[in-house]
Amino acid sequence: IAGITQAPTSQILAAGRRMTLRCTQDMRHNAMYWYRQDLGLGLRLIHYSNTAGTTGKGEVPDGYSVSRANTDDFPLTLASAVPSQTSVYFCASSDESSGSRAGELFFGEGSRLTVL
């Protein structure tokens, strides 16, 4: 069972370039999330999707976009990367978007992005 797969694992990117981080889950979870994790800070929510076809903005959405065309895939796009987007990005999913199981997240292994 793969769970959640993220790609790429790591990437160095020139500022101004467009980048898409891929995320695929095989657990048929309804809700999916993108977080960034920076040293000394808690995980910060970028965008989320409660079900296929819907998306919402999290705490730090600026400079990022997402789509949820189907249940399994939830790509994150940086339209024009800037150095402040250097971070580790985690995709996660949960069986529910509300209720007791909504906080039980399953995470991908992360994508380490460096923007120069």
Added chain:
Amino acid sequence: GQNIDQPTEMTATEGAIVQINCTYQTSGFNGLFWYQQHAGEAPTFLSYNVLDGLEEKGRFSSFLSRSKGYSYLLLKELQMKDSASYLCAVMDSNYQLIWGAGTKLIIKP
């Protein structure tokens, strides 16, 4: 504003017991979660509390006091593999998780 506080770093000895505290102020409360994250890896779910009291799961226990906005994670019989960061997160009224910065636990032989 919403805030989760937990110590930045703690050190403990193999075989001992350690308690990691978490205090929170959030807009509503729909449960408190603890996650473990080894260096360079993804967080993994440890425990969930929504009612006051202690939840025990093997060597790990988690306690919640909603009136005090306080939780702790208790790790018993520490093993070297318990060296990791422990993340406290609270689910607010919108069912969004608010995360603490994590506590790095260092286990010494």
